[in-house]
Amino acid sequence: MVRELERDGVDVRLTLHAGAPDLGHLAIGESVSVSGACLTITSTEGDCFAADVSRETLEHTTLGELRAGSRVNLERAVMPASRLGGHLVTGHVDGVATVEAFAPEGRSRRLDVQVPERLARYVARKGSVCVDGVSLTVNEVTGNRFGVNIVPHTLVATTIGDYRPGRRVNLEVDVVARYLERLLQAGPGGGDDGGLERETLARRGFLQPRRERGA
Numbered sequence: 001m002v003r004e005l006e007r008d009g010v011d012v013r014l015t016l017h018a019g020a021p022d023l024g025h026l027a028i029g030e031s032v033s034v035s036g037a038c039l040t041i042t043s044t045e046g047d048c049f050a051a052d053v054s055r056e057t058l059e060h061t062t063l064g065e066l067r068a069g070s071r072v073n074l075e076r077a078v079m080p081a082s083r084l085g086g087h088l089v090t091g092h093v094d095g096v097a098t099v100e101a102f103a104p105e106g107r108s109r110r111l112d113v114q115v116p117e118r119l120a121r122y123v124a125r126k127g128s129v130c131v132d133g134v135s136l137t138v139n140e141v142t143g144n145r146f147g148v149n150i151v152p153h154t155l156v157a158t159t160i161g162d163y164r165p166g167r168r169v170n171l172e173v174d175v176v177a178r179y180l181e182r183l184l185q186a187g188p189g190g191g192d193d194g195g196l197e198r199e200t201l202a203r204r205g206f207l208q209p210r211r212e213r214g215a
Contacts, residue, residue: 002070003048010055012064014039018047018074026076031091033075035159036133036170037061038091061093061170062132071159073133086135087128088175095119097131097171100145102163109150111163115171120144122173122181130172134158 004015016034018026026032026049030041039051058064066072097119101112113131115123123129123146127138136148155161163169 002066002068002072004068005066010058012053012058013042013050014053014063014066015048015050016072016074018049031077033073033077033089033091033133034063035061035072036089036091036130036172037063037093057093060095062096062168063170065168071162073158075133087130089130089133089135089172090175091133092172093170094122094173094178095171096168099163099165099167099169101165105149107152109155110147111150111160112145112147113169113171115144115146117144119171119173122177124177127177128174130170132159132169134160 001017001019002014003017006013006015014034026041026044028041028044031038032041032049032051033039034051037053037057039053039057041049041051043050053063095116095118097116098114099111100114101110103110111131120141120143123138123141125138125140129136129138129146129148131148134154136150139147139149150160
């Protein structure tokens with residue numbers, strides 16, 4: 001929970017109450033995910049810690065909309081020896097999405113999210129997406145909109161249970177999708193010269209070869 005939010009010019013100093021027992025031993029310099037955004041701890045006091053939020057982060061996340069008393073999702077950085085319960089998440093938010101619908105579906109709830117057009121191509125059915133720091137599996141995608149099911153445990157353990165249509169949320173797409181796109185954009189000289197081209201992937205059996213027009 002946010003304890004205090006101090007503005008210093010274009011930056012913000014955020015003080016949060018950790019609360020959870022496994023977050024009680026945070027150290028200065030450690031990274032922690034705050035509703036999906038990776039922040040560096042600058043000071044600690046009891047079960048509270050502070051972090052600076054730059055203008056860049058404020059412009060590309062919802063952290064600037066927080067107020068004292070706002071609930072946030074917190075997660076420590078994964079250790080190499082730990083089990084990876086979700087997909088790989090960096091805490092580098094790609095953009096802000098909007099909750100379109102949130103309705104009961106059996107014991108779970110159905111969440112539909114509208115994604116900025118520039119990020120929609122990274123979201124795939126049965127792929128992974130991170131919403132406010134919560135790793136979720138995509139049920140289906142329609143245009144710039146995707147749907148997921150939120151199980152009871154996630155509703156209790158995160159802030160997702162507070163969602164209402166119109167709420168803005170931090171979105172991080174699958175890091176593999178971003179790197180794959182960059183490889184595909186390597187341009188001429190791809191393939192064996194260090195990049196990837198669609199024709200190379202097709203030749204090696206990863207894609208169906210393109211058909212000529214009229215074929």
